[in-house]
Amino acid sequence: MEINFLQIILIFLVALIAGIGSVLDEFQTHRPLVACTLTGLILGDLKTGIIIGGTLEILALGWMNIGAAMAPDAALASVISTIIVIAGKQDINSGIALAVPLAAAGQVLTIFARTITIFFQHQADKYADTGNFKAIEACHILALFIQGLRVAIPSLIVAMFVGTDAVQNMLAAIPEVVTRGLQVGGGIIVVVGYAMVINMMEAKHLMPFFFLGFTFAALSQLNLVALGIIGVVSALIYLELSPKFNKTAVVQSNAAASAHVDDDLDDELD
Amino acid sequence: MSEKKLTQSDLKSIFIRSNLHQGSWNYERMQALGYCYAMIPAIKRLYKGEEQKQALKRHLEFFNTQPFVTAPILGINAAMEEEKANGADIDDGAINGVKVGLMGPLAGVGDPIFWGTLRPVLAALGATVAATGSLLGPLIFFLGFNIVRLAVRWFGIKLGYEKGTSVVKDMAGGALQKITEGASILGLFIMGVLVNRWTSINVPIVVSEITNQAGELVKTTVQDVLDSLLPGLLPLLFTFICMKLLKKKVNAVWLIFGIFAIGIIGYALGWLA
Numbered sequence: 001m002e003i004n005f006l007q008i009i010l011i012f013l014v015a016l017i018a019g020i021g022s023v024l025d026e027f028q029t030h031r032p033l034v035a036c037t038l039t040g041l042i043l044g045d046l047k048t049g050i051i052i053g054g055t056l057e058i059l060a061l062g063w064m065n066i067g068a069a070m071a072p073d074a075a076l077a078s079v080i081s082t083i084i085v086i087a088g089k090q091d092i093n094s095g096i097a098l099a100v101p102l103a104a105a106g107q108v109l110t111i112f113a114r115t116i117t118i119f120f121q122h123q124a125d126k127y128a129d130t131g132n133f134k135a136i137e138a139c140h141i142l143a144l145f146i147q148g149l150r151v152a153i154p155s156l157i158v159a160m161f162v163g164t165d166a167v168q169n170m171l172a173a174i175p176e177v178v179t180r181g182l183q184v185g186g187g188i189i190v191v192v193g194y195a196m197v198i199n200m201m202e203a204k205h206l207m208p209f210f211f212l213g214f215t216f217a218a219l220s221q222l223n224l225v226a227l228g229i230i231g232v233v234s235a236l237i238y239l240e241l242s243p244k245f246n247k248t249a250v251v252q253s254n255a256a257a258s259a260h261v262d263d264d265l266d267d268e269l270d
Numbered sequence: 271m272s273e274k275k276l277t278q279s280d281l282k283s284i285f286i287r288s289n290l291h292q293g294s295w296n297y298e299r300m301q302a303l304g305y306c307y308a309m310i311p312a313i314k315r316l317y318k319g320e321e322q323k324q325a326l327k328r329h330l331e332f333f334n335t336q337p338f339v340t341a342p343i344l345g346i347n348a349a350m351e352e353e354k355a356n357g358a359d360i361d362d363g364a365i366n367g368v369k370v371g372l373m374g375p376l377a378g379v380g381d382p383i384f385w386g387t388l389r390p391v392l393a394a395l396g397a398t399v400a401a402t403g404s405l406l407g408p409l410i411f412f413l414g415f416n417i418v419r420l421a422v423r424w425f426g427i428k429l430g431y432e433k434g435t436s437v438v439k440d441m442a443g444g445a446l447q448k449i450t451e452g453a454s455i456l457g458l459f460i461m462g463v464l465v466n467r468w469t470s471i472n473v474p475i476v477v478s479e480i481t482n483q484a485g486e487l488v489k490t491t492v493q494d495v496l497d498s499l500l501p502g503l504l505p506l507l508f509t510f511i512c513m514k515l516l517k518k519k520v521n522a523v524w525l526i527f528g529i530f531a532i533g534i535i536g537y538a539l540g541w542l543a
Binding site: 020023024025026027028031033034037046047048050051053054055057058061062063064066067068071072097100101103104107114115117118120121124125128129130131133136137139140141143144147177178180181182183184185186187188189190191192194195196197198199200201203206207209210211212213214215216217218219223224225227228230231232234235236238239242244245 | 393397522
Protein backbone atom coordinates (compact mmCIF):
# COMPACT_ATOMS: atom_id res chain seq x y z
CA MET A 1 0.00 0.00 0.00
CA GLU A 2 1.29 3.44 -0.94
CA ILE A 3 1.04 5.99 1.86
CA ASN A 4 -0.04 9.40 0.51
CA PHE A 5 1.53 12.71 1.40
CA LEU A 6 -1.15 13.76 3.89
CA GLN A 7 -0.87 10.40 5.68
CA ILE A 8 2.91 10.79 5.94
CA ILE A 9 2.48 14.21 7.57
CA LEU A 10 -0.11 12.82 10.01
CA ILE A 11 2.10 9.83 10.88
CA PHE A 12 4.91 12.26 11.63
CA LEU A 13 2.59 14.13 14.02
CA VAL A 14 1.31 11.00 15.76
CA ALA A 15 4.90 9.73 16.13
CA LEU A 16 5.87 13.11 17.57
CA ILE A 17 3.06 12.88 20.12
CA ALA A 18 4.05 9.28 20.93
CA GLY A 19 7.68 10.31 21.44
CA ILE A 20 6.70 13.20 23.69
CA GLY A 21 4.43 10.83 25.62
CA SER A 22 7.30 8.39 25.96
CA VAL A 23 9.55 10.73 27.92
CA LEU A 24 6.72 12.38 29.88
CA ASP A 25 4.97 9.12 30.81
CA GLU A 26 1.92 11.22 31.69
CA PHE A 27 -0.77 10.93 29.00
CA GLN A 28 0.35 7.43 27.89
CA THR A 29 0.29 8.36 24.17
CA HIS A 30 3.38 6.18 23.77
CA ARG A 31 1.59 3.02 24.89
CA PRO A 32 0.68 0.61 22.06
CA LEU A 33 -3.05 0.81 22.88
CA VAL A 34 -2.98 4.53 22.04
CA ALA A 35 -0.16 4.89 19.48
CA CYS A 36 -1.12 1.85 17.33
CA THR A 37 -4.77 2.90 17.34
CA LEU A 38 -3.93 6.41 16.11
CA THR A 39 -1.53 5.08 13.45
CA GLY A 40 -4.19 2.61 12.28
CA LEU A 41 -6.73 5.42 12.05
CA ILE A 42 -4.42 7.44 9.78
CA LEU A 43 -3.69 4.45 7.54
CA GLY A 44 -7.42 3.81 7.11
CA ASP A 45 -7.59 0.58 9.11
CA LEU A 46 -8.61 1.54 12.64
CA LYS A 47 -9.65 -2.00 13.57
CA THR A 48 -6.29 -3.56 12.72
CA GLY A 49 -4.57 -0.72 14.56
CA ILE A 50 -6.57 -1.47 17.71
CA ILE A 51 -5.83 -5.21 17.50
CA ILE A 52 -2.09 -4.61 17.04
CA GLY A 53 -2.26 -2.17 19.96
CA GLY A 54 -3.85 -4.76 22.22
CA THR A 55 -1.35 -7.45 21.24
CA LEU A 56 1.70 -5.23 21.61
CA GLU A 57 0.37 -3.74 24.85
CA ILE A 58 0.52 -7.16 26.53
CA LEU A 59 4.06 -7.66 25.29
CA ALA A 60 5.08 -4.24 26.61
CA LEU A 61 3.04 -4.41 29.84
CA GLY A 62 5.99 -4.12 32.19
CA TRP A 63 8.19 -1.85 30.09
CA MET A 64 8.67 1.13 32.37
CA ASN A 65 11.34 3.62 33.27
CA ILE A 66 12.05 3.42 36.99
CA GLY A 67 14.66 5.76 38.40
CA ALA A 68 17.43 5.97 35.84
CA ALA A 69 16.86 2.51 34.32
CA MET A 70 15.55 2.59 30.76
CA ALA A 71 13.12 0.02 29.34
CA PRO A 72 12.69 -0.91 25.68
CA ASP A 73 10.83 1.88 23.89
CA ALA A 74 7.13 1.22 23.23
CA ALA A 75 6.55 4.40 21.18
CA LEU A 76 8.79 3.60 18.21
CA ALA A 77 7.78 -0.07 18.25
CA SER A 78 4.06 0.84 18.19
CA VAL A 79 4.11 3.30 15.30
CA ILE A 80 6.47 1.37 13.03
CA SER A 81 4.95 -2.08 13.62
CA THR A 82 1.51 -0.70 12.73
CA ILE A 83 2.89 0.82 9.52
CA ILE A 84 4.57 -2.46 8.61
CA VAL A 85 1.43 -4.52 9.25
CA ILE A 86 -1.08 -2.25 7.49
CA ALA A 87 0.97 -0.62 4.75
CA GLY A 88 3.60 -3.38 4.44
CA LYS A 89 0.87 -6.06 4.39
CA GLN A 90 2.51 -8.32 6.98
CA ASP A 91 0.53 -10.43 9.42
CA ILE A 92 0.21 -9.09 12.97
CA ASN A 93 2.60 -11.61 14.55
CA SER A 94 5.43 -10.80 12.14
CA GLY A 95 4.76 -7.10 12.64
CA ILE A 96 5.05 -7.51 16.39
CA ALA A 97 8.18 -9.65 16.03
CA LEU A 98 9.75 -6.87 13.98
CA ALA A 99 8.62 -4.32 16.58
CA VAL A 100 10.84 -5.71 19.32
CA PRO A 101 14.20 -5.01 17.66
CA LEU A 102 12.76 -1.55 16.95
CA ALA A 103 11.99 -1.13 20.65
CA ALA A 104 15.62 -1.95 21.37
CA ALA A 105 16.75 0.65 18.83
CA GLY A 106 14.34 3.10 20.43
CA GLN A 107 15.96 2.49 23.80
CA VAL A 108 19.35 3.45 22.37
CA LEU A 109 17.86 6.61 20.83
CA THR A 110 16.18 7.66 24.07
CA ILE A 111 19.42 7.20 26.02
CA PHE A 112 21.10 9.41 23.40
CA ALA A 113 18.38 12.08 23.70
CA ARG A 114 18.54 12.03 27.49
CA THR A 115 22.29 12.57 27.29
CA ILE A 116 22.19 15.56 24.95
CA THR A 117 19.48 17.10 27.15
CA ILE A 118 22.25 17.70 29.72
CA PHE A 119 23.20 20.60 27.43
CA PHE A 120 19.77 22.22 27.94
CA GLN A 121 20.06 21.70 31.70
CA HIS A 122 23.29 23.72 31.67
CA GLN A 123 21.78 26.40 29.44
CA ALA A 124 18.95 26.72 31.96
CA ASP A 125 21.53 27.31 34.73
CA LYS A 126 22.94 30.22 32.75
CA TYR A 127 19.51 31.74 32.16
CA ALA A 128 18.73 31.41 35.89
CA ASP A 129 21.72 33.71 36.53
CA THR A 130 20.05 36.41 34.43
CA GLY A 131 16.52 35.61 35.62
CA ASN A 132 15.36 34.87 32.07
CA PHE A 133 12.11 32.86 32.58
CA LYS A 134 11.23 32.60 28.89
CA ALA A 135 14.61 31.08 28.01
CA ILE A 136 14.42 28.50 30.84
CA GLU A 137 10.97 27.48 29.63
CA ALA A 138 12.32 27.25 26.07
CA CYS A 139 15.12 24.89 27.24
CA HIS A 140 12.55 22.56 28.78
CA ILE A 141 10.22 22.56 25.76
CA LEU A 142 13.06 22.16 23.23
CA ALA A 143 14.34 19.10 25.10
CA LEU A 144 10.80 17.71 25.00
CA PHE A 145 10.64 18.15 21.22
CA ILE A 146 13.95 16.35 20.74
CA GLN A 147 12.32 13.37 22.45
CA GLY A 148 9.37 13.71 20.07
CA LEU A 149 11.62 13.88 17.00
CA ARG A 150 13.55 10.79 18.05
CA VAL A 151 10.39 8.79 17.31
CA ALA A 152 8.95 11.00 14.56
CA ILE A 153 11.98 10.95 12.23
CA PRO A 154 12.52 7.15 12.11
CA SER A 155 8.74 6.71 11.68
CA LEU A 156 8.74 9.20 8.82
CA ILE A 157 11.53 7.28 7.05
CA VAL A 158 9.68 3.96 7.43
CA ALA A 159 6.40 5.52 6.22
CA MET A 160 8.13 6.89 3.12
CA PHE A 161 9.83 3.67 2.11
CA VAL A 162 7.49 0.89 3.27
CA GLY A 163 5.50 1.02 0.01
CA THR A 164 8.56 0.60 -2.21
CA ASP A 165 9.34 -2.70 -3.93
CA ALA A 166 12.74 -2.93 -2.26
CA VAL A 167 11.24 -2.94 1.25
CA GLN A 168 8.36 -5.20 0.26
CA ASN A 169 10.80 -7.70 -1.22
CA MET A 170 12.96 -7.52 1.88
CA LEU A 171 9.99 -8.26 4.14
CA ALA A 172 8.96 -11.13 1.86
CA ALA A 173 12.50 -12.54 1.87
CA ILE A 174 12.55 -13.26 5.63
CA PRO A 175 12.69 -17.09 5.84
CA GLU A 176 9.75 -18.93 7.40
CA VAL A 177 11.83 -20.46 10.18
CA VAL A 178 12.68 -16.94 11.36
CA THR A 179 9.14 -15.53 11.25
CA ARG A 180 7.68 -18.64 12.88
CA GLY A 181 10.51 -18.70 15.43
CA LEU A 182 9.88 -15.04 16.23
CA GLN A 183 6.22 -15.87 16.82
CA VAL A 184 7.19 -18.69 19.18
CA GLY A 185 9.54 -16.29 20.97
CA GLY A 186 6.76 -13.68 21.10
CA GLY A 187 4.65 -16.04 23.21
CA ILE A 188 7.42 -16.20 25.81
CA ILE A 189 8.77 -12.64 25.64
CA VAL A 190 5.79 -11.23 27.54
CA VAL A 191 7.29 -12.72 30.73
CA VAL A 192 10.13 -10.16 30.59
CA GLY A 193 7.57 -7.41 31.21
CA TYR A 194 5.86 -9.36 34.00
CA ALA A 195 9.25 -9.98 35.62
CA MET A 196 9.99 -6.24 35.52
CA VAL A 197 6.72 -5.44 37.33
CA ILE A 198 7.22 -8.13 39.99
CA ASN A 199 10.80 -7.01 40.65
CA MET A 200 9.71 -3.39 40.94
CA MET A 201 7.15 -4.21 43.64
CA GLU A 202 9.92 -5.67 45.83
CA ALA A 203 7.37 -7.27 48.14
CA LYS A 204 8.52 -10.80 48.99
CA HIS A 205 5.95 -11.09 51.77
CA LEU A 206 3.16 -10.52 49.22
CA MET A 207 4.35 -13.17 46.73
CA PRO A 208 1.71 -15.66 47.92
CA PHE A 209 -0.82 -13.47 46.11
CA PHE A 210 1.15 -13.91 42.89
CA PHE A 211 0.86 -17.68 43.22
CA LEU A 212 -2.79 -17.39 44.17
CA GLY A 213 -3.47 -15.48 40.94
CA PHE A 214 -1.41 -17.97 38.95
CA THR A 215 -3.32 -20.96 40.32
CA PHE A 216 -6.75 -19.39 39.96
CA ALA A 217 -5.95 -18.61 36.32
CA ALA A 218 -4.56 -22.10 35.68
CA LEU A 219 -7.46 -24.07 37.11
CA SER A 220 -10.54 -21.99 36.32
CA GLN A 221 -12.33 -20.53 33.30
CA LEU A 222 -12.89 -17.18 35.03
CA ASN A 223 -12.28 -14.12 32.85
CA LEU A 224 -10.00 -11.21 33.68
CA VAL A 225 -12.72 -9.10 35.33
CA ALA A 226 -13.77 -11.94 37.65
CA LEU A 227 -10.13 -12.66 38.52
CA GLY A 228 -9.60 -8.95 39.15
CA ILE A 229 -12.47 -8.98 41.63
CA ILE A 230 -10.89 -11.95 43.45
CA GLY A 231 -7.64 -9.95 43.56
CA VAL A 232 -9.35 -6.87 45.04
CA VAL A 233 -11.22 -8.99 47.61
CA SER A 234 -7.96 -10.72 48.61
CA ALA A 235 -6.31 -7.33 49.11
CA LEU A 236 -9.20 -6.03 51.24
CA ILE A 237 -9.27 -9.14 53.43
CA TYR A 238 -5.50 -8.96 53.89
CA LEU A 239 -5.61 -5.30 54.92
CA GLU A 240 -8.51 -6.00 57.26
CA LEU A 241 -6.77 -8.86 59.02
CA SER A 242 -3.08 -7.91 58.88
CA PRO A 243 -1.84 -7.01 62.38
CA LYS A 244 0.38 -4.40 60.70
CA PHE A 245 -2.63 -2.16 60.11
CA ASN A 246 -4.67 -3.15 63.16
CA LYS A 247 -2.48 -2.32 66.16
CA THR A 248 -5.05 0.00 67.74
CA ALA A 249 -7.88 -2.41 67.04
CA VAL A 250 -6.06 -5.18 68.90
CA VAL A 251 -5.52 -2.97 71.93
CA GLN A 252 -9.17 -1.94 71.89
CA SER A 253 -10.47 -5.48 71.72
CA ASN A 254 -8.17 -6.43 74.60
CA ALA A 255 -9.54 -3.53 76.59
CA ALA A 256 -13.08 -4.58 75.73
CA ALA A 257 -12.32 -8.16 76.76
CA SER A 258 -10.89 -7.14 80.13
CA ALA A 259 -13.88 -4.88 80.74
CA HIS A 260 -16.06 -7.85 80.06
CA VAL A 261 -14.17 -9.93 82.62
CA ASP A 262 -14.70 -7.16 85.13
CA ASP A 263 -18.42 -7.28 84.50
CA ASP A 264 -18.54 -11.00 85.12
CA LEU A 265 -16.65 -10.55 88.35
CA ASP A 266 -19.11 -7.87 89.42
CA ASP A 267 -22.01 -10.16 88.64
CA GLU A 268 -20.55 -12.91 90.79
CA LEU A 269 -19.96 -10.54 93.66
CA ASP A 270 -23.53 -9.35 93.41
CA MET B 271 4.71 45.76 52.48
CA SER B 272 1.57 43.79 51.76
CA GLU B 273 1.56 40.05 52.26
CA LYS B 274 2.49 38.03 49.18
CA LYS B 275 0.06 35.25 48.37
CA LEU B 276 -0.26 32.67 45.62
CA THR B 277 -3.62 32.79 43.81
CA GLN B 278 -5.82 29.92 42.74
CA SER B 279 -4.75 30.55 39.15
CA ASP B 280 -1.08 30.23 40.15
CA LEU B 281 -1.83 26.77 41.52
CA LYS B 282 -3.72 25.91 38.33
CA SER B 283 -0.77 27.08 36.29
CA ILE B 284 1.60 24.89 38.35
CA PHE B 285 -0.80 21.98 37.83
CA ILE B 286 -0.86 22.43 34.04
CA ARG B 287 2.92 22.79 33.81
CA SER B 288 3.48 19.76 36.03
CA ASN B 289 2.05 17.63 33.19
CA LEU B 290 5.34 18.23 31.35
CA HIS B 291 7.41 17.22 34.39
CA GLN B 292 9.79 14.78 32.69
CA GLY B 293 10.15 16.70 29.40
CA SER B 294 13.83 17.52 29.87
CA TRP B 295 14.83 14.34 31.76
CA ASN B 296 18.61 14.00 31.54
CA TYR B 297 21.33 11.85 33.06
CA GLU B 298 22.86 14.67 35.05
CA ARG B 299 20.04 16.12 37.12
CA MET B 300 17.09 14.05 35.80
CA GLN B 301 13.83 15.95 36.47
CA ALA B 302 15.49 19.13 37.81
CA LEU B 303 14.56 21.45 34.94
CA GLY B 304 11.02 20.05 34.79
CA TYR B 305 10.57 20.79 38.49
CA CYS B 306 11.79 24.36 38.03
CA TYR B 307 9.50 24.72 35.00
CA ALA B 308 6.48 23.89 37.16
CA MET B 309 7.58 26.21 39.99
CA ILE B 310 8.00 29.27 37.72
CA PRO B 311 4.44 30.66 38.27
CA ALA B 312 5.06 30.69 42.05
CA ILE B 313 8.54 32.24 41.69
CA LYS B 314 7.16 34.95 39.41
CA ARG B 315 4.35 35.80 41.84
CA LEU B 316 6.44 35.84 45.02
CA TYR B 317 9.80 37.35 44.15
CA LYS B 318 11.41 40.28 42.36
CA GLY B 319 14.88 40.88 40.94
CA GLU B 320 17.77 39.10 42.63
CA GLU B 321 15.43 36.94 44.75
CA GLN B 322 13.87 35.53 41.56
CA LYS B 323 17.26 34.37 40.32
CA GLN B 324 18.02 32.76 43.68
CA ALA B 325 14.68 30.93 43.61
CA LEU B 326 15.23 29.68 40.05
CA LYS B 327 18.63 28.26 40.99
CA ARG B 328 17.16 26.68 44.10
CA HIS B 329 14.75 24.67 42.00
CA LEU B 330 17.27 23.60 39.36
CA GLU B 331 18.84 21.15 41.78
CA PHE B 332 18.78 17.37 41.21
CA PHE B 333 15.32 15.87 41.44
CA ASN B 334 13.87 12.47 40.52
CA THR B 335 10.82 10.54 41.66
CA GLN B 336 7.73 8.87 40.26
CA PRO B 337 6.30 11.79 38.21
CA PHE B 338 2.74 11.95 39.63
CA VAL B 339 3.75 11.99 43.29
CA THR B 340 5.76 15.14 42.58
CA ALA B 341 2.43 16.95 43.03
CA PRO B 342 2.37 17.15 46.85
CA ILE B 343 6.06 18.14 46.89
CA LEU B 344 5.31 21.01 44.49
CA GLY B 345 2.45 22.11 46.75
CA ILE B 346 4.55 21.99 49.92
CA ASN B 347 7.43 23.85 48.23
CA ALA B 348 5.02 26.51 46.95
CA ALA B 349 3.72 27.05 50.50
CA MET B 350 7.31 27.25 51.84
CA GLU B 351 8.31 29.76 49.17
CA GLU B 352 5.26 31.84 50.08
CA GLU B 353 6.29 31.94 53.75
CA LYS B 354 9.87 32.74 52.81
CA ALA B 355 8.76 35.60 50.54
CA ASN B 356 6.82 36.99 53.50
CA GLY B 357 9.92 37.09 55.63
CA ALA B 358 9.90 33.69 57.34
CA ASP B 359 13.36 32.33 58.11
CA ILE B 360 13.46 29.43 55.65
CA ASP B 361 16.82 28.78 54.01
CA ASP B 362 17.58 27.02 50.73
CA GLY B 363 18.58 23.90 52.64
CA ALA B 364 15.12 23.55 54.19
CA ILE B 365 13.35 23.82 50.85
CA ASN B 366 15.72 21.39 49.19
CA GLY B 367 15.55 19.13 52.22
CA VAL B 368 11.82 18.67 51.72
CA LYS B 369 12.38 17.78 48.05
CA VAL B 370 15.20 15.34 48.67
CA GLY B 371 13.61 13.91 51.80
CA LEU B 372 10.30 13.20 50.09
CA MET B 373 11.29 12.00 46.64
CA GLY B 374 12.55 8.62 47.81
CA PRO B 375 9.65 7.60 50.07
CA LEU B 376 7.06 8.96 47.62
CA ALA B 377 8.62 7.04 44.70
CA GLY B 378 8.31 3.96 46.89
CA VAL B 379 4.58 4.63 47.03
CA GLY B 380 4.06 5.89 43.46
CA ASP B 381 5.93 3.15 41.59
CA PRO B 382 3.93 0.15 42.86
CA ILE B 383 0.60 1.99 42.72
CA PHE B 384 0.88 3.54 39.25
CA TRP B 385 3.44 1.46 37.33
CA GLY B 386 2.93 -1.81 39.19
CA THR B 387 -0.84 -1.88 39.50
CA LEU B 388 -2.94 0.86 37.90
CA ARG B 389 -1.30 0.82 34.47
CA PRO B 390 -0.86 -2.96 34.04
CA VAL B 391 -4.40 -3.66 35.26
CA LEU B 392 -6.00 -1.04 32.99
CA ALA B 393 -3.73 -2.08 30.10
CA ALA B 394 -4.66 -5.75 30.55
CA LEU B 395 -8.34 -4.85 30.63
CA GLY B 396 -7.99 -2.54 27.61
CA ALA B 397 -5.99 -5.12 25.67
CA THR B 398 -8.63 -7.81 26.30
CA VAL B 399 -11.32 -5.58 24.80
CA ALA B 400 -8.99 -4.36 22.03
CA ALA B 401 -8.44 -7.96 20.87
CA THR B 402 -11.97 -7.80 19.42
CA GLY B 403 -11.03 -4.65 17.50
CA SER B 404 -13.28 -2.47 19.65
CA LEU B 405 -12.31 1.16 20.21
CA LEU B 406 -13.57 0.73 23.77
CA GLY B 407 -10.28 -1.05 24.63
CA PRO B 408 -7.96 1.91 24.02
CA LEU B 409 -10.56 4.27 25.53
CA ILE B 410 -10.84 2.34 28.82
CA PHE B 411 -7.08 2.47 29.17
CA PHE B 412 -6.52 6.08 28.10
CA LEU B 413 -9.42 7.68 29.96
CA GLY B 414 -9.16 5.49 33.06
CA PHE B 415 -5.48 6.17 33.54
CA ASN B 416 -5.60 9.89 32.83
CA ILE B 417 -8.60 10.63 35.05
CA VAL B 418 -6.83 9.06 38.04
CA ARG B 419 -3.53 10.71 37.13
CA LEU B 420 -4.96 14.23 36.75
CA ALA B 421 -6.91 13.89 40.00
CA VAL B 422 -3.74 12.83 41.85
CA ARG B 423 -1.81 15.73 40.35
CA TRP B 424 -4.43 18.39 41.14
CA PHE B 425 -5.38 17.28 44.64
CA GLY B 426 -1.73 16.51 45.42
CA ILE B 427 -0.68 20.09 44.68
CA LYS B 428 -3.69 21.53 46.53
CA LEU B 429 -3.24 19.36 49.63
CA GLY B 430 0.50 19.95 49.72
CA TYR B 431 -0.02 23.71 49.48
CA GLU B 432 -2.81 23.91 52.07
CA LYS B 433 -1.51 21.46 54.65
CA GLY B 434 2.23 21.89 54.10
CA THR B 435 4.51 19.35 55.70
CA SER B 436 1.72 17.97 57.91
CA VAL B 437 0.44 16.20 54.79
CA VAL B 438 3.68 14.24 54.84
CA LYS B 439 3.05 13.01 58.34
CA ASP B 440 -0.38 11.78 57.25
CA MET B 441 1.30 9.97 54.38
CA ALA B 442 3.93 8.32 56.52
CA GLY B 443 1.08 7.08 58.70
CA GLY B 444 -1.18 4.15 57.98
CA ALA B 445 -3.41 5.34 55.14
CA LEU B 446 -0.90 5.60 52.30
CA GLN B 447 0.99 2.51 53.41
CA LYS B 448 -2.28 0.63 53.35
CA ILE B 449 -3.10 1.78 49.83
CA THR B 450 0.40 0.84 48.62
CA GLU B 451 0.20 -2.60 50.18
CA GLY B 452 -3.31 -3.21 48.83
CA ALA B 453 -2.33 -2.06 45.35
CA SER B 454 0.74 -4.31 45.42
CA ILE B 455 -1.43 -7.31 46.32
CA LEU B 456 -3.76 -6.65 43.39
CA GLY B 457 -0.81 -6.00 41.07
CA LEU B 458 0.97 -9.23 42.02
CA PHE B 459 -2.26 -11.25 41.82
CA ILE B 460 -2.87 -9.96 38.28
CA MET B 461 0.76 -10.68 37.33
CA GLY B 462 0.17 -14.27 38.45
CA VAL B 463 -2.94 -14.42 36.27
CA LEU B 464 -1.11 -12.98 33.27
CA VAL B 465 1.94 -15.24 33.58
CA ASN B 466 -0.49 -18.13 33.35
CA ARG B 467 -2.98 -16.87 30.77
CA TRP B 468 -1.15 -14.47 28.48
CA THR B 469 1.88 -16.51 27.57
CA SER B 470 2.20 -19.40 25.18
CA ILE B 471 4.83 -22.07 25.21
CA ASN B 472 4.34 -25.43 23.57
CA VAL B 473 6.88 -28.24 23.69
CA PRO B 474 5.65 -30.72 21.06
CA ILE B 475 8.34 -33.35 21.69
CA VAL B 476 6.59 -36.72 21.79
CA VAL B 477 7.33 -38.81 24.89
CA SER B 478 5.09 -41.79 24.14
CA GLU B 479 2.87 -43.17 21.42
CA ILE B 480 0.20 -45.64 22.41
CA THR B 481 -2.45 -47.25 20.31
CA ASN B 482 -5.59 -47.18 22.44
CA GLN B 483 -8.43 -49.71 22.52
CA ALA B 484 -10.26 -47.96 19.66
CA GLY B 485 -7.15 -48.44 17.55
CA GLU B 486 -6.27 -44.72 17.47
CA LEU B 487 -2.70 -43.57 17.86
CA VAL B 488 -2.47 -41.38 20.98
CA LYS B 489 0.61 -39.17 21.18
CA THR B 490 1.67 -37.70 24.49
CA THR B 491 3.98 -34.67 24.27
CA VAL B 492 6.16 -33.06 26.91
CA GLN B 493 3.62 -30.25 26.99
CA ASP B 494 0.77 -32.69 27.77
CA VAL B 495 2.73 -34.05 30.72
CA LEU B 496 3.49 -30.55 32.04
CA ASP B 497 -0.12 -29.41 31.59
CA SER B 498 -1.37 -32.40 33.52
CA LEU B 499 0.69 -31.19 36.48
CA LEU B 500 -0.34 -27.53 36.25
CA PRO B 501 -0.83 -25.46 33.09
CA GLY B 502 1.66 -22.63 32.76
CA LEU B 503 4.65 -24.15 34.57
CA LEU B 504 7.16 -23.24 31.83
CA PRO B 505 6.10 -19.56 31.65
CA LEU B 506 6.43 -19.47 35.45
CA LEU B 507 9.97 -20.84 35.18
CA PHE B 508 10.86 -18.30 32.47
CA THR B 509 9.43 -15.49 34.62
CA PHE B 510 11.62 -16.44 37.58
CA ILE B 511 14.72 -16.71 35.37
CA CYS B 512 13.99 -13.24 33.95
CA MET B 513 13.47 -11.82 37.47
CA LYS B 514 16.84 -13.22 38.55
CA LEU B 515 18.66 -11.89 35.49
CA LEU B 516 17.01 -8.45 35.72
CA LYS B 517 18.10 -8.24 39.36
CA LYS B 518 21.63 -8.91 38.15
CA LYS B 519 21.26 -5.75 36.00
CA VAL B 520 20.95 -7.62 32.70
CA ASN B 521 19.32 -5.25 30.19
CA ALA B 522 15.72 -6.23 29.32
CA VAL B 523 16.51 -5.88 25.63
CA TRP B 524 19.11 -8.67 25.85
CA LEU B 525 16.58 -10.92 27.57
CA ILE B 526 14.14 -10.23 24.74
CA PHE B 527 16.72 -11.02 22.07
CA GLY B 528 17.79 -14.12 23.99
CA ILE B 529 14.21 -15.40 24.06
CA PHE B 530 13.85 -14.68 20.34
CA ALA B 531 16.96 -16.77 19.73
CA ILE B 532 15.48 -19.56 21.85
CA GLY B 533 12.27 -19.26 19.81
CA ILE B 534 14.01 -19.51 16.42
CA ILE B 535 16.42 -22.32 17.43
CA GLY B 536 13.68 -24.18 19.31
CA TYR B 537 11.35 -23.98 16.32
CA ALA B 538 14.07 -25.05 13.89
CA LEU B 539 14.85 -28.13 16.03
CA GLY B 540 11.18 -28.93 16.53
CA TRP B 541 11.35 -28.51 20.31
CA LEU B 542 9.05 -25.50 20.39
CA ALA B 543 5.94 -24.68 18.41
